[in-house]
Amino acid sequence: MIVIANILIVTTIIVGIIFTIVTMIGILRLPDVYTRAHAASKSATLGVLSILLGVFLHFWLKEGHFSIQLLLGILFLFITSPVGGHLMGRAAYLSGVKPTDETVDNDLREAVEEAKKENLRRLKD
DSSP states (O other): OHHHHHHHHHHHHHHHHHHHHHHHHHHHHOSSHHHHHHIIIIIHHHHHHHHHHHHHHIIIIISOOOOHHHHHHHHHHHHHHHHHHHHHHHHHHHTTOOOOTTOOOOTHHHHHHHHHHHHHHHHHO
16 A cells, blocks of 8 residues: 555656646747746646645655645645636736737637727717
């Protein structure tokens, strides 16, 4: 049982480290704020979640301590990090940050223009 627990703990921590390295490379190498925000929110979330899961498993399986704080931290991070990445990208778009020339499509443009027209209609009424 101890060998299986050690393998599980080490595997989750190594997966977390790999995703964290991918996050670092993505932030340094990707061309614009939108792709960087995607790298920072998605792969960093998986990296930190895997590391926290490894720590949780270590304390639970090896030390016999079931940590509800770690589970709440995992849940909080799982919910807030992708939402924060999405909001950073949306704020960058609404403030006028241009995407890279390699961007193929801009689906948000139409929705923002419709929202502006709707707001203008509401102000006139």
